[in-house]
Amino acid sequence: MSSRTRPTKPTHVFDRSVEWDALDAFVSRPLPHAMLGIVSGRRRMGKTYLLRALVEQQGGFYFGATAATEVESLRQFAAALADHVGSPVPFSFATWDDAISYLFGLASPRSSQAPLLVVIDEFPYLAKTAPELPSIIQREVDRFQVEQSRMRLLLCGSAMSVMGGLLASTAPLRGRAQLELVVRPFGxxxxxxxxxxxxxxxxxxxxxxxxxxxxxxxxxxxxxxxxxxxxxxxxxxxxTVLSPFSPLFREARYLLAEEADIRDTALYHSVLAAVAQGNSTRGGIAGYIGRKSVDISHPLHVLEDSHLLAREADVFRAGKSQYRITEPLINFYEAVMRPAWARLESGQAREVWAQSAERFAAQVAGPHFETVCREYILGPGRALLRSSLGEVGGGVVTDPVARRQTQIDVAVVEPGSGGSKQAVHLLGEAKWGTVMGLSHLERLARAREVLTARGMDTSRCQLACFSAAGFSDSLRREMSRGAQDEDGVLLLGLDELYGGAFPARLH
Known part of the structure; x- marks a missing residue:
């Protein structure tokens, strides 16, 4: 397809330029063979909105599956396909084998050289009632890797564990996809x-x-x-969120219930509640819910596969990691709503919210702010670093002399290679409701000294104070005097994180 005919992202599609370009490149790639793409992402991310816009511009075929029996789903697919090709009568397929064979037949290069875009949305609904579907699609993709075809098939779904499994291990479609796109929440x-x-x-x-x-x-x-x-x-x-008359009120529960691999929702809510309460290690989670660590391996894996929980490695301690809830609304539900659910259902939103200020700051806004700070460093904050990016994360620095541990909320660490030592480029602390002062800076400076003593390269390590509440006069005065830290200290508030003035820096 020539560049002048390639579709531009419609103005009504907000953001998603990276995703649009990836989909456009997939469809427009001038290969004479069938191509398969997998598009996934949790519900409410706008996958269908994005794919429909692409289909409308490409003139392709879109089918949105529903929760139905195999016979009804096949009938719906046949009717949609007949409508697409302009048949005056509905098609009737005896099996999915017949339906998929006919679908790939439409991509024969005899009638046209332009790619044929086909989107099957909510594919997990079909695979649940017709588990042979991935194998049938694999057969057709393999066949038209040898024979010529204009087929550009996108399988889309919201059940993350199911969609991830399509290309995993010994799954039929493993090694067949030329695109694997996850539509994530907006930054x-x-x-x-x-x-x-x-x-x-x-x-x-x-x-x-x-x-x-x-x-x-x-x-x-x-x-x-x-x-x-x-x-x-x-x-x-x-x-809105705390009102029983709002669609958002029960949304966190629905997000969990919609995942196909989740059966005992009470157990999974308990795991999420443990993390929301600050129990972020495997042992801490197990202790909170009264189980052994080995007993929670499966729910932890399922929640990770569902993209509701993330396991983040400690960048300073090998083998150590912490879990984080990735969906803010679920974290808010577990920390604020679930403990007061009966009161909220009876209409006591204002009373519950008035009593939740401390919990919101400590269990919701605070941890979330740390995540935002790391996202800033991964994105626009990269320009502040005086070295390559490295791994961005967090961790604990143990001080053997003072016999204490320092939590580093934002760290940039570059692994050593060859004869080079592991290098630390940034150490940062993030505070949501605390005005940061000299003591916070001194704690970071001490952590840098400890890492230097451990043999890590800290020669270009900057220190960063992130605060949503601001900085003390004493810290700002120290900044204004300057020249006390040749590597620089960064003060980053909400204005800087959201794209305001360039952050204050101590040179």
């Missing part, structure tokens, strides 16, 4: 633009800590109900 900056609050970082940070970057929550769920300013945030959260 915190894009989410602020989407909600129209980019000019109010304090409000944007609180909104993102509750609803994250899920696009459906603003328009489909809340009909564009957006707080006008920070002073309206409390009223907004009481009339």
């Amino acid at each position: 915190y900056r894009a989410a602020a633009e989407f909600w129209g609050v980019a000019d109010d970082p304090a409000l944007a940070a609180r909104l993102h800590a509750v609803v994250g970057g899920t696009p459906a929550y603003r328009r489909q769920f809340l009909a564009d109900d957006v707080p006008a300013g920070l002073e309206e945030f409390d009223d907004w959260i009481c009339r």
Whole structure:
């Protein structure tokens, strides 16, 4: 396909330029053989919206599966396919084998040289009632890797564990896909633009800590109900997320229930609650819910496969890791809503919210702010580093002299290779509700000394203070005097994280 005929992203599709370009490149690649792509992502991310826009521009075939029996699903597919080709009568396929064979036959190069885009959305619904479908598709893809075909087939789904399994291990489609795209939530900056609050970082940070970057929550769920300013945030959260009449009220429960591999939802909610309460290690989670560590291996793996839980390695301690809830609304539910569920159902949103300030700060906004700070360093904050990026994460530095541990919320570490030592490029601490002062800077400086004594290269290591509440006068005075730290110290507040003025730096 020539460049002049390649579709541009429609203006009504917000952000998603990277995803659009990947899909466009997949469809437009001038190969004379069939190509397969897998598109996944949790519900409400806008996958269908994105793929429909692509199909509309390409003139392809879109089929959205529903929860139905195999016979009904096959009938729906046949009717949609007949409508696409302009048949005056519905098609009738005896089996999915017949249906998929006919579908690939439409991509014969005899009639046209342009690629034929086919999107089968919510594919897990079909695979559940017709488990032979992946094998049938594999057979056709293999066949048209030898014979010529214009087929560009995209299988899409929201059940993350199912979609991930399509290309795993001995699965029939393993090694057949030329595209594996995960549609993720908007980043915190894009989410602020989407909600129209980019000019109010304090409000944007609180909104993102509750609803994250899920696009459906603003328009489909809340009909564009957006707080006008920070002073309206409390009223907004009481009339939306905490109101039993709002679609968001039970959304966290639905997100868990929709995952195909989750059976005992009570156990999974307990695991998530343990993490939300600050028990982020495997042993801590097991102790919180009263199980042995070995007994929670399966639910932890399922939650990871579902992209609801992430295991993050400690960058300073090999073999150590912590778990983090990836969906802000679920974390908010487990920390704030679930403990007061009966009261919220009876309409006591204002009372519950008024009593949740400390819990919200400690268990929701605080941990979320640390994640946002790491995202900043991975994105626009890369320009602040005086070296290559390396691995961005967090960890614990153990001081054997002082016999204490220092939690590093944001770290950039580059693994050693050959004869070079492991290098630390950034050590940062993030505070949501605390005004940061000299003591925080001194703690980071001591951690750097400890890592130097351990043989790590800290010659280019910068120190960074991230705070949503600001910085003390004493710390700012230290900054203004300058020249006390040749490697530089960064002060990063919400204005800097959301794209405001360049951060203050001590040279």
